[in-house]
Amino acid sequence: MAPGFPEGGARFPMTTENAVQHETVMAALATVNDPELHRDIVSLGMVKDLVIDGGAISLKVELTTPACPLKETIETDVRAVLEPLEGVTSVVLDWGANVRASSPKEGQKPIEGVRNIIAVASNKGGVGKSTVATNLAVSLAKAGASVGLLDADITGPNVPTMFGLPNGLQAGATDGLRAVERHGVRVVSIGFLLPKGTPVVWRGPMIGSAVRQLLHDVPWGELDYLVIDLPPGTSDASMSMAQEAPIAGAVIVSTPQDVSLEDAMKAVAMFEKLDVPVFGMIENMSYFIAPDTGTQYDIFGHGGAQQAADELGIDFLGEIPIEPAVREGADRGVPVVLSAPDSASTKAFEHIAGQVAARLSVLQRMGT
Ligand SMILES: Nc1ncnc2c1ncn2[C@@H]1O[C@H](COP(=O)(O)OP(=O)(O)OP(=O)(O)O)[C@@H](O)[C@H]1O
Ligand SMILES: [Mg+2]
Numbered sequence: 551m552a553p554g555f556p557e558g559g560a561r562f563p564m565t566t567e568n569a570v571q572h573e574t575v576m577a578a579l580a581t582v583n584d585p586e587l588h589r590d591i592v593s594l595g596m597v598k599d600l601v602i603d604g605g606a607i608s609l610k611v612e613l614t615t616p617a618c619p620l621k622e623t624i625e626t627d628v629r630a631v632l633e634p635l636e637g638v639t640s641v642v643l644d645w646g647a648n649v650r651a652s653s654p655k656e657g658q659k660p661i662e663g664v665r666n667i668i669a670v671a672s673n674k675g676g677v678g679k680s681t682v683a684t685n686l687a688v689s690l691a692k693a694g695a696s697v698g699l700l701d702a703d704i705t706g707p708n709v710p711t712m713f714g715l716p717n718g719l720q721a722g723a724t725d726g727l728r729a730v731e732r733h734g735v736r737v738v739s740i741g742f743l744l745p746k747g748t749p750v751v752w753r754g755p756m757i758g759s760a761v762r763q764l765l766h767d768v769p770w771g772e773l774d775y776l777v778i779d780l781p782p783g784t785s786d787a788s789m790s791m792a793q794e795a796p797i798a799g800a801v802i803v804s805t806p807q808d809v810s811l812e813d814a815m816k817a818v819a820m821f822e823k824l825d826v827p828v829f830g831m832i833e834n835m836s837y838f839i840a841p842d843t844g845t846q847y848d849i850f851g852h853g854g855a856q857q858a859a860d861e862l863g864i865d866f867l868g869e870i871p872i873e874p875a876v877r878e879g880a881d882r883g884v885p886v887v888l889s890a891p892d893s894a895s896t897k898a899f900e901h902i903a904g905q906v907a908a909r910l911s912v913l914q915r916m917g918t
Contacts, residue, residue, distance in 0.1 A: 560631040570637045580630040585620045605639030609662040614911035616647035616694035618903030649774035654796030663772045669800040673813035675782040677805045678834035683779035684712045688885045689903035702791045703781040703793035707741035714883020718745035761790040799829040806854040829909045830865030831855045838872045868902040
């Protein structure tokens with residue numbers, strides 16, 4: 551029987567003596583820690599809108615990201631301290647999120663309205679960077695964040711196709727590139743200016759200026775996260791973007807083959823040189839589960855990225871299986887996290903989105 555109710559179900563009249571006290575509730579909440587930030591949710595200022603009506607408690611927990619992977623843990627812990635309190639009859643918990651802005655490094659120009667930039671990189675082509683960037687952006691948007699995606703691959707932009715947006719859709723525009731909202735994400739790609747198949751040859755100084763324009767001349771609006779799909783490798787375009795953009799952190803995509811891991815290590819080294827934090831490594835095309843038998847096949851080997859991450863002393867953020875739905879989604883312009891929301895790859899992408907968002911929150915907390 552719920553405390554506060556006598557036998558027979560009639561409610562005790564709530565008097566000041568048996569009403570739950572504000573201080574009691576706050577003291578109990580002050581024993582709940584944010585599992586990532588390792589501090590209590592009261593001193594972190596996460597407890598909002600606390601209302602105590604007799605024995606009924608309602609409150610809002612304001613997270614540092616709507617994609618918080620530890621919501622359930624926080625809810626369990628909050629309930630565990632509030633529900634046993636004398637006189638408490640119900641606890642209603644609501645969620646909010648206030649995504650903070652990362653501060654740019656000295657000499658870097660912030661991008662107006664953009665709170666955090668996440669770069670998706672690899673040192674090798676074809677490992678699934680654009681696929682990861684796309685599904686990461688859509689997963690963060692699905693969680694409730696305002697998200698942009700910048701296709702920084704200026705020589706081979708393929709983000710428009712992955713979002714079902716026609717190449718060249720802004721070719722005649724006189725006011726420059728504009729973000730196009732699709733699947734809840736504001737997308738920008740140089741492909742919007744070029745009809746499909748147009749080869750682009752960029753010469754040295756033009757690369758830097760194209761990169762600056764992509765970052766600073768596009769009105770992004772207010773964004774919690776801007777995901778940047780970097781071109782493969784340590785090309786000029788990739789380096790310019792990594793230098794010019796105030797990147798809060800980078801994720802490195804790798805496939806399990808050894809050669810790709812060597813390459814991924816080079817990407818990690820590039821970011822270290824530029825003083826950009828690396829959130830961790832992702833293994834794409836990790837394994838394949840036969841849809842008919844459920845047997846798992848490690849086509850390219852499995853677990854290599856985890857091992858490399860360990861060797862490099864960086865975090866491993868998750869593994870994504872090879873699934874036909876991933877490629878089909880990309881080709882049809884509907885990312886797999888929307889076209890097959892219950893698939894193993896969707897779960898993997900959503901897990902990774904939570905990991906990345908959580909690391910960003912931790913990094914910001916350390917910087918304050
Ligand atoms: N987990 C996966 N399962 C099935 N297909 C995948 C997976 N990841 C990527 N692909 C497919 O592999 C191909 C390459 O992926 P993608 O274009 O994302 O790689 P990339 O690293 O961005 O390549 P580039 O270096 O050319 O920019 C695409 O056809 C994509 O749909
Ligand atoms: Mg790509």
